[in-house]
Amino acid sequence: MTATLRDGFHCPAPIAPAECVVLGHGSGGKLSAALIKHHFLPHLGNPTLAQLGDGAVVDAGTQRIVLSTDTFVVSPLEFRGGNIGTLAINGTVNDLAMMGARPLALTAGFVIEEGLSFEVLDRIVAAMAAAARIAGVEIVAGDTKVVERGKGDGVFINTTGVGLANPAFTPGPHRVRAGDVVLVSGSIGVHGMTILSTRDGLGFDAELASDTACLVPLVDALRDATDGDVRALRDPTRGGLASALNEIAHASRIGVMIEEAALPIPGAVAGACEMLGLDPLYVANEGNFVAFVPPASAAAALDALRAHPLGRDARRIGVAVAENPGLVAMKTSFGGTRIVDLLPGDQLPRIC
Amino acid sequence: MTATLRDGFHCPAPIAPAECVVLGHGSGGKLSAALIKHHFLPHLGNPTLAQLGDGAVVDAGTQRIVLSTDTFVVSPLEFRGGNIGTLAINGTVNDLAMMGARPLALTAGFVIEEGLSFEVLDRIVAAMAAAARIAGVEIVAGDTKVVERGKGDGVFINTTGVGLANPAFTPGPHRVRAGDVVLVSGSIGVHGMTILSTRDGLGFDAELASDTACLVPLVDALRDATDGDVRALRDPTRGGLASALNEIAHASRIGVMIEEAALPIPGAVAGACEMLGLDPLYVANEGNFVAFVPPASAAAALDALRAHPLGRDARRIGVAVAENPGLVAMKTSFGGTRIVDLLPGDQLPRIC
Numbered sequence: 147m148t149a150t151l152r153d154g155f156h157c158p159a160p161i162a163p164a165e166c167v168v169l170g171h172g173s174g175g176k177l178s179a180a181l182i183k184h185h186f187l188p189h190l191g192n193p194t195l196a197q198l199g200d201g202a203v204v205d206a207g208t209q210r211i212v213l214s215t216d217t218f219v220v221s222p223l224e225f226r227g228g229n230i231g232t233l234a235i236n237g238t239v240n241d242l243a244m245m246g247a248r249p250l251a252l253t254a255g256f257v258i259e260e261g262l263s264f265e266v267l268d269r270i271v272a273a274m275a276a277a278a279r280i281a282g283v284e285i286v287a288g289d290t291k292v293v294e295r296g297k298g299d300g301v302f303i304n305t306t307g308v309g310l311a312n313p314a315f316t317p318g319p320h321r322v323r324a325g326d327v328v329l330v331s332g333s334i335g336v337h338g339m340t341i342l343s344t345r346d347g348l349g350f351d352a353e354l355a356s357d358t359a360c361l362v363p364l365v366d367a368l369r370d371a372t373d374g375d376v377r378a379l380r381d382p383t384r385g386g387l388a389s390a391l392n393e394i395a396h397a398s399r400i401g402v403m404i405e406e407a408a409l410p411i412p413g414a415v416a417g418a419c420e421m422l423g424l425d426p427l428y429v430a431n432e433g434n435f436v437a438f439v440p441p442a443s444a445a446a447a448l449d450a451l452r453a454h455p456l457g458r459d460a461r462r463i464g465v466a467v468a469e470n471p472g473l474v475a476m477k478t479s480f481g482g483t484r485i486v487d488l489l490p491g492d493q494l495p496r497i498c
Numbered sequence: 499m500t501a502t503l504r505d506g507f508h509c510p511a512p513i514a515p516a517e518c519v520v521l522g523h524g525s526g527g528k529l530s531a532a533l534i535k536h537h538f539l540p541h542l543g544n545p546t547l548a549q550l551g552d553g554a555v556v557d558a559g560t561q562r563i564v565l566s567t568d569t570f571v572v573s574p575l576e577f578r579g580g581n582i583g584t585l586a587i588n589g590t591v592n593d594l595a596m597m598g599a600r601p602l603a604l605t606a607g608f609v610i611e612e613g614l615s616f617e618v619l620d621r622i623v624a625a626m627a628a629a630a631r632i633a634g635v636e637i638v639a640g641d642t643k644v645v646e647r648g649k650g651d652g653v654f655i656n657t658t659g660v661g662l663a664n665p666a667f668t669p670g671p672h673r674v675r676a677g678d679v680v681l682v683s684g685s686i687g688v689h690g691m692t693i694l695s696t697r698d699g700l701g702f703d704a705e706l707a708s709d710t711a712c713l714v715p716l717v718d719a720l721r722d723a724t725d726g727d728v729r730a731l732r733d734p735t736r737g738g739l740a741s742a743l744n745e746i747a748h749a750s751r752i753g754v755m756i757e758e759a760a761l762p763i764p765g766a767v768a769g770a771c772e773m774l775g776l777d778p779l780y781v782a783n784e785g786n787f788v789a790f791v792p793p794a795s796a797a798a799a800l801d802a803l804r805a806h807p808l809g810r811d812a813r814r815i816g817v818a819v820a821e822n823p824g825l826v827a828m829k830t831s832f833g834g835t836r837i838v839d840l841l842p843g844d845q846l847p848r849i850c
Contacts, residue, residue: 194603195636213605216641253658278542
């Protein structure tokens, strides 16, 4: 136990190395990476898991399928624009879409805390059904567990998705090359700041609604407009845009240079972030993705995104470069350049 | 909120209908069935989910695959014979095996409570790795979330499995016919009573170790010995043998008649159950299954089970009958007959 915990100080990033799990290990940042590297991969390591992609490709007889799993622990359970059920469907469907796969079916596992009202549960399950209908997938298997009061927090939902791999469309971070254009398909920071504005006692009430959405049709539009000429896709959820770009830079051993002035940050997000001292680059998104596209396809890609309702705020935000492999840098609005590193812990725990 | 909860009375089965989820809803008994029927199926209902099998069959292009999901919330996390990690692998692999499928790959989703020691986490993940090696499957995708202290309980683990369907071996409860012989592959009640003996303050210390095991080789032996002539398989985990038999009777609209004298109940289980007022028929198992086999294959099936180390305590315990469709009955050791119904709630919460 570290001093940070014994003293009841709940900084998500511990000052001394911890002997136990702390909140920051769930951040999607450096501590999360360390947790996986030191406590999971040494035991479970295999070439597929070690890729740490949004999903894994598995040979199933004559067919290649894609699997992806995600557990949702967002607090509060309900917020403007959706609830934990909406996120649980869209999040996993989107992870399959980021691998270029067509979602086939989902499973759902619920850990319910004793005392959860049926009224809330029904709204959550109805939202899952609505999101699944929009995504065109069914929940084919499920499991429910109940834990005592004080041993859970309303409900946690795991969804695992299976998709059909498309041999003609296999975006992946290892395929990125210097010169690729970096696009983002929509405004950033909206989901995270919506959750934050819903939490008690934070003293701001931005008029925001989560951007949670099924990105399958937007990925389809991008694929069709580029004849599948897309190098990598990633939805910047936990850890935000900065973490997604870092993961791609790390996996592909290229550098990424983005331009601050090009980032689509809505005024309400920028204002709330400034007030709370947060950086929108690290705030979670649930309805957009970053795409790395070869220069020859970039214009068609951007046009296709902007022509779709989910992509109307799409922007070209940067470029992959040969310099500084593994690093993400940003030209600031003031003309300087700064490194955009992974955060050690998290600005905002339990955002998805 | 019911009076039962407001008064702090934690009977797993509420006396009045609840307006919120209570512990008994996680029992695998009547309340669990009601939770699914009233709060999940109305929203998510589709023909596959409505079968409520151990897994679901999905068409993936040219291939049929089987999906199964399970979340593990056992308390305590570690016990004689294994830990939550062992259960999480064996439980899901076994669910695939009960559908006649060959396990291909697993995903794992962790919800970790802040403060879980790395020492315990490492033992759990190492146990998962060991169990996965024995089962011959890899964990190909994973997810970790961290929640604040008091919002979880150590760690909850969801595992979701994908298997390859075997067109020549598709046991399912709907295939059971009157006259089928009912076999159980091993001693009953061992896992549940092991967990109970590990809990504080229960005042008994039976020398029991969980029977958690990968049942794939035992199912393979049964399949090979019968040329696939097996009507239904079910692992009687949460809710025990009684609940598994009830589910099959309900799904197949046949009656099941078992004989109390034939049940393989170890002395330590019988003694602890008697002391605590529990019925071993409802105590969870993690290393055996019930098989419904046509009479012509029953002798070969039993021989094959008994020849395998995991099946040496296998017994013929009863028969499927045309009378009382949907009901399970038992000839007692005293010569009477009693109905073996589903329990409303659970004798033992959080056993897996």
